[in-house]
Amino acid sequence: MSNPVLETQSTGSESFRDATSTISKGKRMWLFPKKQTGKIFKWRNYVAYVLLGFLILWPFVKYDGHPFFLFNVLERKFIFFGIPFWPQDFFLFGLTMVTLIVFIIFFTSIFGRWWCGWSCPQTIFMEFIFRKIEYWIDGDSSQQRLLAESKWTARKIRLRLAKVFIFYIISFFIANIFLAYVIGIDGLYKIATEPISQHFGGFISIIIFSFVFFFVFAYMREQVCLVVCPYGRLQGVLLDKNSIVVAYDHMRGEPRGKVSSLHGDCIDCKLCVNVCPTGIDIRNGTQLECINCAACIDACDSIMTKVNKPEGLIRYSSSDSIEKRNPFKFTTRMWAYLFVFTLLFSIVSILIIRRPDVEATVLRAPGQLFMKQPGGKVSNLFTVTLVNKTFHDQEVELKLINFNAELKLMGQQTLHILKDGSLNEPFLIIADELLIKKNKNPITIEVYSKGKMIDVVKTNFIGPVKIQE
């Protein structure tokens, strides 16, 4: 492991890196983490339930008659904070994603995996819903282990069935919530209330996703964070010695041993290991498996209190702070990330603010330069494509400026674009041939909606003059 922050801090042995904490010789080692308690866990509970509340309620929130958030990948329709984005906004979408990635890099370089421990839906559902139900049905760590190792009895079957049933019901609920983000709460309501035959695809999706969530929370669990999640895999390059992570103060704790003035503060009770939902020993140093849930901080604090030692043997700290007792330093690397993020965020904000309600693209009709018209006129044929990016019908007007000519629609008299819709309309620009002095004449077409200019398109009018001036 090249990253110095991931180097072994205390024991000097690297053997724990030979395998992940939960897989040995190709076999999954099932974890039975102890119930978490403590100050940080209390705050994590508050945060988790507030975030859960938002997650569940957002699909019901509408703005201007439409979902506040929608991620309809099937129809390529996205709404963020009430602002609709269309396939034509792909560039903006891509830039927003890049900005988000830079923000994640910036945030992680300072705070490590705080996101994973405090706000990731996987952790919140696992630790604050499913794990709590498991404790309620099966008991704490040791009882769970006993039950798992015991023979099948009527009691065990009853407990297992109860757990599977409750887990599946919650997974079904989660599948519905996530589907509401994709098809909207109205679409979900239709699936729930109308005959299955009319929404067979949606119905099957709910069933499939319910099983996927059930599989994730009943079986996969911490493996999602250890093996599947790409963010977890990136920690080795995102963290450095100045990142604030959940860290064991090996300077203070080692050598570990029973309470005695000959030893450091760690009494080797292993409570920090027993509560860890990813099954690691944080005393080995920062590891990729650590999701920064802080369960080990709470556990160790409770032990320190019992042995009359100061809390914080395991705490949020940087590797540098622990080894050199330096306060947190905002490094050049962090400033660089902040600079790039601020720049990208400003660009994205300006682009979103200035994004027109109707996007207009004007293209010359293929295969034609100009046409002679009666009365000494010459014309160019164009096609305007208008995309309405709002939830309202738009009445659009095209105005030709800086060029002495007439703009004439060929089909309809007005350009009426339905909400969420688009329109292709041919039009002519007709000029007096005598006034055309150049072969290629730059022209500007302003696009107006409700008297307000919403877009400006620049193109050229091709005249019959053969020699360019």
Ligand code: SF4
């Ligand atoms: S080492 Fe501590 S913070 Fe990291 S996952 Fe385990 S309990 Fe959570």
Ligand code: SF4
């Ligand atoms: S909980 Fe604290 S005292 Fe106990 S083993 Fe972990 S670090 Fe040492």
